[in-house]
Structure formats: C-alpha cells, structure tokens
Amino acid sequence: MRQIAVVGSDSELSGSVEKIAEGIGRDIAKEGCVLVCGGRGGVMEAACRGAKEAGGTTVGILPGLDKEDANSYIDIVITTGMGYARNSIVVSCADAVIAVSGRVGTLSEVALALNHGKPVVVVEGSGGISESVDQVVEGIHRAKPEEAVKAALDLI
Amino acid sequence: MRQIAVVGSDSELSGSVEKIAEGIGRDIAKEGCVLVCGGRGGVMEAACRGAKEAGGTTVGILPGLDKEDANSYIDIVITTGMGYARNSIVVSCADAVIAVSGRVGTLSEVALALNHGKPVVVVEGSGGISESVDQVVEGIHRAKPEEAVKAALDLI
Amino acid sequence: MRQIAVVGSDSELSGSVEKIAEGIGRDIAKEGCVLVCGGRGGVMEAACRGAKEAGGTTVGILPGLDKEDANSYIDIVITTGMGYARNSIVVSCADAVIAVSGRVGTLSEVALALNHGKPVVVVEGSGGISESVDQVVEGIHRAKPEEAVKAALDLI
Amino acid sequence: MRQIAVVGSDSELSGSVEKIAEGIGRDIAKEGCVLVCGGRGGVMEAACRGAKEAGGTTVGILPGLDKEDANSYIDIVITTGMGYARNSIVVSCADAVIAVSGRVGTLSEVALALNHGKPVVVVEGSGGISESVDQVVEGIHRAKPEEAVKAALDLI
Numbered sequence: 229m230r231q232i233a234v235v236g237s238d239s240e241l242s243g244s245v246e247k248i249a250e251g252i253g254r255d256i257a258k259e260g261c262v263l264v265c266g267g268r269g270g271v272m273e274a275a276c277r278g279a280k281e282a283g284g285t286t287v288g289i290l291p292g293l294d295k296e297d298a299n300s301y302i303d304i305v306i307t308t309g310m311g312y313a314r315n316s317i318v319v320s321c322a323d324a325v326i327a328v329s330g331r332v333g334t335l336s337e338v339a340l341a342l343n344h345g346k347p348v349v350v351v352e353g354s355g356g357i358s359e360s361v362d363q364v365v366e367g368i369h370r371a372k373p374e375e376a377v378k379a380a381l382d383l384i
Numbered sequence: 385m386r387q388i389a390v391v392g393s394d395s396e397l398s399g400s401v402e403k404i405a406e407g408i409g410r411d412i413a414k415e416g417c418v419l420v421c422g423g424r425g426g427v428m429e430a431a432c433r434g435a436k437e438a439g440g441t442t443v444g445i446l447p448g449l450d451k452e453d454a455n456s457y458i459d460i461v462i463t464t465g466m467g468y469a470r471n472s473i474v475v476s477c478a479d480a481v482i483a484v485s486g487r488v489g490t491l492s493e494v495a496l497a498l499n500h501g502k503p504v505v506v507v508e509g510s511g512g513i514s515e516s517v518d519q520v521v522e523g524i525h526r527a528k529p530e531e532a533v534k535a536a537l538d539l540i
Numbered sequence: 541m542r543q544i545a546v547v548g549s550d551s552e553l554s555g556s557v558e559k560i561a562e563g564i565g566r567d568i569a570k571e572g573c574v575l576v577c578g579g580r581g582g583v584m585e586a587a588c589r590g591a592k593e594a595g596g597t598t599v600g601i602l603p604g605l606d607k608e609d610a611n612s613y614i615d616i617v618i619t620t621g622m623g624y625a626r627n628s629i630v631v632s633c634a635d636a637v638i639a640v641s642g643r644v645g646t647l648s649e650v651a652l653a654l655n656h657g658k659p660v661v662v663v664e665g666s667g668g669i670s671e672s673v674d675q676v677v678e679g680i681h682r683a684k685p686e687e688a689v690k691a692a693l694d695l696i
Numbered sequence: 697m698r699q700i701a702v703v704g705s706d707s708e709l710s711g712s713v714e715k716i717a718e719g720i721g722r723d724i725a726k727e728g729c730v731l732v733c734g735g736r737g738g739v740m741e742a743a744c745r746g747a748k749e750a751g752g753t754t755v756g757i758l759p760g761l762d763k764e765d766a767n768s769y770i771d772i773v774i775t776t777g778m779g780y781a782r783n784s785i786v787v788s789c790a791d792a793v794i795a796v797s798g799r800v801g802t803l804s805e806v807a808l809a810l811n812h813g814k815p816v817v818v819v820e821g822s823g824g825i826s827e828s829v830d831q832v833v834e835g836i837h838r839a840k841p842e843e844a845v846k847a848a849l850d851l852i
Contacts, residue, residue: 229459229460231461262460285460287460287462289462293500293779295477303385304385304387304418304443304460305477306443306462306473306477307476308473308477308781309472309473309476309778309779309780309781310473310625310628310777310778310779310781311632311761311777312628312632312655312656312777313622313625313628313629313776313777313778315628315652316465316622316623316624316625316628317462317463317464317465317466317473317625320449320463320465320623320624321451321461321462321463321464331677332651332655332677332679333651333655335647335651335654335676335677336648336651336652336655339644339645339647339648339651340624340627340648342644342647343644343645343648344449344465357676360676363672363675363676364647364669364672364673364675364676365643365644365669367644465623465625466621466623466625466781466784467605467621467622467788468621468784468788468808468812469621469622469778469781469784469785471784471808472778472779472780472781472783472784473781476779476780488811488833489807491803491810491832491833492804492807492808492811495800495801495803495804496804498800498803499800499801500780513833516831516832517832519828519831520828520829520831521799521800521825523800541772543772543773574772597772599772601774605788615697616699616730616755616772617699617789618755618785618789619785619789620785620788620789621784621785621788622785628777629774629775629776629777629778629785632761632776633763633773633775633776656761656777
C-alpha cells in the first residue's frame with residue numbers, strides 16, 4: 229500500500245492551517261493510502277483526524293518511547309527513542325512527503341526527504357517553511373491544498 | 385491497540401518452527417493485537433502469514449531503505465535505513481515481545497527488549513537462543529507455543 | 541574539550557570553498573577544539589586537512605559501516621550504519637555548528653542543529669544553502685570565513 | 697588507528713572487576729589503540745581511567761544528549777540521543793569488542809557486535825553475562841583479563 233508522510237509543526241495551528249491539514253489527511257485516506265507522520269499534535273494531529281474521518285489508516289513515528297505521546301488519531305504507534313533522528317525514518321518510509329507550514333523540525337524532514345530521493349510537495353498558503361524552502365533547495369514541488377495529495381501521487 | 389513483537393531468525397525454518405510462528409501470528413491477530421516484527425523472512429514471515437490468515441494487521445520495521453525487502457504479509461512497512469539499530473525500534477514499540485528460535489539477531493532483540501523494560505516470552509521447543517537465553521539473564525518468561533500470546537498479554 | 545562540527549557537501553569543491561573549509565579547520569584546531577564532521581570528502585575533508593595541519597583532533601561520524609569511507613585526515617572514525625540519521629548525531633555532539641556551502645544534506649544538518657538548540661554559523665561567500673538558509677528559518681548567524689570559528693565560540 | 701570497544705555494566709563494581717576493567721583500558725592504550733565505550737560509569741569509567749593513566753585516547757558514545765553524562769576520563773564525547781540504539785554504534789565502530797562482566801545492556805552489545813561481524817572477547821572471571829553468553833551463541837572468544845587485549849588484536 230502507498231504510504232504518504234505529512235510533516236508540519238506540532239504547535240497550535242491557525243484555523244486555516246488546521247483545515248488544510250485535515251483535508252490532506254482526508255485525501256490521503258480517500259486515495260487508499262496510509263498516512264505516516266511524526267505522531268504528535270498540530271499538523272500531524274489534524275491530518276490524522278482527517279484521515280480517520282475518511283476511514284484511513286494512520287502511523288505515528290514518535291521521537292520518544294512513550295506510546296501515550298501519540299495523538300489520539302494514530303492507529304499504529306512506532307516509538308523510536310531516537311529523538312530527532314526519527315525524522316529520517318518518517319520520510320524514508322514514505323513514498324512521498326507533503327509539508328504543511330512548519331518550522332525547523334519540518335525543514336529537517338523536507339531536507340532528509342530530498343536526501344532520501346523522495347518526492348516532496350509543499351502546500352501553498354500554509355505558511356512557515358513550506359512557503360520559502362524552495363528558494364533554498366531545488367526539487368521541491370508546490371501545490372494548492374486541494375491538489376497536494378494528487379500532486380504527490382503523480383510524483384511517485 | 386496492543387502491539388506484540390515477534391522476533392526470530394530470517395533464515396529458512398524447519399516445518400515445526402514455521403508452524404509455531406504461524407500459530408503465534410494467528411493468536412496475536414485473534415486477540416485483536418497488531419503484530420510488529422523486523423519485516424523479513426523466516427519466523428517473521430511465518431508469523432505475519434498467520435496473522436493475515438486470521439484477519440490481523442502486521443507492521444514490518446526493516447533495517448534497510450527498500451520497501452520491497454518486506455515479506456509479502458506486511459501491511460505497514462517502516463524502512464529505517466539504520467541497520468541493526470532498528471532492532472531497538474522493533475522491541476521499543478511493542479507492549480510485549482515473543483521470541484521464536486533465533487540466533488544473534490534475536491538475542492540482541494531479546495536483550496534490547498529487557499533494556500526497554502518490556503515483557504519477553506521465549507517459546508519452548510522452538511530451538512535456537514530461545515531455549516537458552518534465560519540461563520544468561522533474568523526476567524525472561526517461557527511458554528509453550530499455544531500459550532505464548534496469552535502469557536505475553538498477561539505480562540503487559 | 542569543545543567540539544565544533546563543520547558541515548558541508550562532500551562533492552568536489554571550488555578552490556575558494558576548499559580554502560575556506562581548510563581555514564576553518566585550522567582555526568578550530570588553533571582554538572584547541574575538536575573538529576567533528578560527517579567524515580567524508582569535500583568540505584569535510586578540507587576542514588579536517590586544515591585541522592590536522594594545525595595539530596588538531598578530528599572525528600568523522602560516517603553514515604555507513606566501513607571505516608575506509610572516512611577521509612584520510614580523520615583520527616577517530618565513528619561508523620554508525622544509520623544513513624542520514626547520522627546527521628542528527630554529527631550536530632548533537634557539537635557545541636556549535638559551522639556550515640560551509642552545502643546542499644540538501646547540509647540543509648538537514650543545519651535544521652537538525654537548530655532542533656537540538658545548537659548555535660549555527662553559516663559562512664558568507666561560501667555558496668550553496670549557507671547563503672540562503674537564514675531566509676527560511678530564524679536563529680542562524682552569518683560570519684566571514686576568517687571570523688566563523690570565533691563567532692561559533694562566542695555563541696556557545 | 698585501531699579502535700577497541702569495552703562493554704560492561706555502568707553500575708557500581710566490585711574491586712576485582714574494577715581492577716580488571718582498568719587493566720584492559722591500560723592495555724588498549726599501551727597497544728596504541730583508541731578505547732571506545734558507552735561513555736558512562738562502572739566498567740566503562742574504570743577502563744577509561746586505565747587508558748588515560750597510560751596516555752591513551754578515549755571515546756564515549758552516550759545514549760542521551762547531555763555531554764555531562766560522560767565519565768570524567770572521556771576525551772571525545774559522542775552524544776547520540778538515540779537511547780539503546782547507540783549500543784549498535786558502540787560496537788560497529790570498533791575493530792574488536794571486549795566484554796567485562798555486564799548484564800542485559802552488555803548482552804545486547806555482545807549480540808550486536810556478532811551481528812556486525814566483530815570479534816568478541818569475554819573476560820574470564822569477570823562475572824555477569826561474560827561468563828555465560830558463550831553457552832547461548834557461537835563465535836565468542838574467552839580470555840583471561842591480562843590476555844584479553846592481545847586476544848582481541850589477534851582476532852582483528
């Protein structure tokens with residue numbers, strides 16, 4: 229089954245970013261793909277909620293060792309105990325990576341995804357590093373929120 | 385959902401060990417638990433086959449980066465690219481660990497599981513390190529094949 | 541002892557970038573610090589050569605398992621077998637991180653360094669992501685080549 | 697330069713085990729090798745003290761992110777933030793591994809060393825898993841304390 233990673237910050241979201249993340253999670257589920265993420269709050273939680281509402285499957289790859297740190301929409305919890313090194317796992321096990329907003333954590337995931345040769349789609353209008361990372365490195369694709377999952381699937 | 389790891393060698397199995405591993409996979413699925421493993425052949429593949437026959441969900445945490453290395457009964461593939469360090473992840477994300485036969489790789493997983501404070505059940509009569517590791521370290525539980533999953537659940 | 545990481549791409553360098561990297565390695569050694577890096581060629585090799593010429597100590601943290609992959613100016617070789625996840629180790633064990641030129645690998649190291657709360661100095665005029673990453677995330681310091689090590693030490 | 701790992705528990709040692717670990721550290725330094733270890737107390741600290749008394753170089757590969765967790769005889773501190781997964785790094789970067797006493801942590805390091813194809817020497821009379829692990833897996837060498845480093849070098 230195809231696995232799509234959603235990366236983005238775990239802090240509180242504006243209403244519009246929350247909606248974007250939820251919609252992307254929903255689209256991933258509707259396309260019959262598994263949603264992979266870092267398992268925490270913010271963008272990850274919103275995307276997982278969207279995926280579960282659409283009957284999808286969600287995987288959370290946590291930095292720590294406590295399963296309780298996963299958001300409540302995660303089906304499969306992978307505790308790693310590896311801290312930020314888990315960012316490499318989140319993107320390596322995805323067929324494509326979609327970034328929504330985000331800060332330095334998300335930046336590391338986008339960079340590691342490119343290292344791993346994975347297609348990366350940043351969502352227009354979601355703010356954060358997703359708006360500007362394509363000014364720093366090549367090979368990143370931009371898409372509107374409602375077209376992000378389709379764009380990611382086309383790139384696989 | 386409860387996650388149970390099955391660890392054991394990925395080499396060709398005797399018919400009796402294959403049957404043991406399949407049965408344990410089936411029991412994990414029947415108990416409504418997710419089967420987690422290293423995603424490869426041998427004991428892992430047999431256990432996953434058993435779990436899928438019983439309608440369960442399987443997760444394979446691979447040492448490499450190629451999803452195609454997973455056995456054909458894996459639902460969720462976590463490629464890590466971390467080699468043997470992935471053994472720590474396999475056991476850290478499980479609520480309990482069941483060892484079937486096995487050699488040095490399995491020995492490292494049993495030891496890492498104990499490091500992580502996880503309940504470990506070794507299956508009697510399965511051969512390999514599962515027969516003797518409890519002579520070297522304390523805190524390991526023995527169970528007959530048909531009682532291994534129940535023993536693991538009782539220990540969680 | 542203080543440990544300073546030098547990050548940058550492992551591809552062939554222009555003469556000017558090579559000189560910059562060598563100079564930074566030399567300055568790290570002159571300040572009595574250990575130079576930590578990813579152990580490969582390019583910026584890493586040039587910086588290590590500079591450090592060894594000045595009598596310093598160098599550590600190479602390799603993605604793979606083969607010690608022979610280290611450049612010939614590495615004193616201590618840490619093979620990790622963890623692929624890109626080793627990028628997190630390179631920066632986590634440094635008191636400060638200096639980026640010279642670089643592409644996506646370097647971008648991931650800069651982002652991971654910020655995740656780990658490490659001071660990051662990018663070298664002006666070295667090209668690559670070091671010229672532009674501070675347009676994407678906050679908290680990055682710029683310095684001329686000859687002032688980079690002093691800037692890093694001031695930030696620790 | 698050759699790198700020899702010393703593995704063993706980080707708890708308080710009996711006087712005789714402390715002496716054994718110190719002697720092995722001293723012998724590693726006298727042979728011109730770098731001592732690699734997990735960076736903590738107990739056997740690791742005693743071995744590092746021995747190595748430093750003989751003018752050697754010591755590397756500590758820590759599970760956590762705090763350099764201050766290293767024992768006071770460590771020259772190069774590699775913080776990993778990867779918990780027990782760091783055990784794989786400790787042994788993968790060594791040309792040979794010497795085990796002194798130890799419990800489950802040491803058992804995982806011995807098993808991971810064998811996974812990585814490294815020569816493993818367990819020290820006779822040091823207690824713990826070093827006395828019995830060779831009953832569980834093949835390919836482990838036994839040596840008296842004063843002959844352990846020579847045995848390890850002969851096996852490289």
